[in-house]
Amino acid sequence: MNGQEAVMTTKEFDLLTYMATHLNRVFSKEQLFDQLWGFDSIGDISTVIVHIRRIREKIELDPSNPQYIETIWGAGYRFNV
DSSP, rough: OOOOOOOOOOHHHHHHHHHHTTTTTEHHHHHHHHHHOTTTTTTTTTTHHHHHHHHHHOOOOSTTSSSEEEEETTTTEEEOO
16 A cells, blocks of 8 residues: 555445456456446446546555556556556
8 A cells, every 4th residue: 555544435446356356357448347337327437447546546556657457558457466
């Protein structure tokens, strides 16, 4: 953790848990949105982007250079250990 108090919302925790249980698998923003919010949910994939940013702020030493939640350009996100 980055030294700040890290309180996660339910969806942030669900997203982190989902990615962590599928290590090194690349998920598109659409796949993550559908998995966690459901295909029929109101909202869009920008919701995923916001939650990824918030999770990075809580778990990464340097959120601008993440080592756990990696952006795979053109594909999505991957959780590394």
